[in-house]
Amino acid sequence: MPRYDYRCRACGSTFELNRPMAQAGDRAVCPSGHDDTVKLLSTVAVTGRASGAPAARPAGGAGGCCGGGCCGG
Template identity: 55%
Template structure:
């Protein structure tokens, strides 16, 4: 990974202790498992919606997540 390279942050939750934690890694490693900070291996990657709308302050045009085509 090059310095100043922008990498996404993925949020995980530990099924054993319930801790939620973030991991920064390249998109090519997005499916890789992650251990929780307490060393547990039973974790799940969470689906986060941050940044999916194209801007933090403005919702996506045309109805949000699906563009207004199918969700009400």
């Protein structure tokens, strides 16, 4: 279930609510009981790699190259 962040305009507190996406636009009441709240824009951090994706190789230093440039040209 998604988590949404809110800020209360009356007391300034921020809080989170877990609710279904179908209720994302519903009004929220802050823990102090105020109903003048706004939903905050949340950011999502995505890390890692997809399963089955090849691992990244480090650049340079392999197969006859020294320091990233080919030697003896």
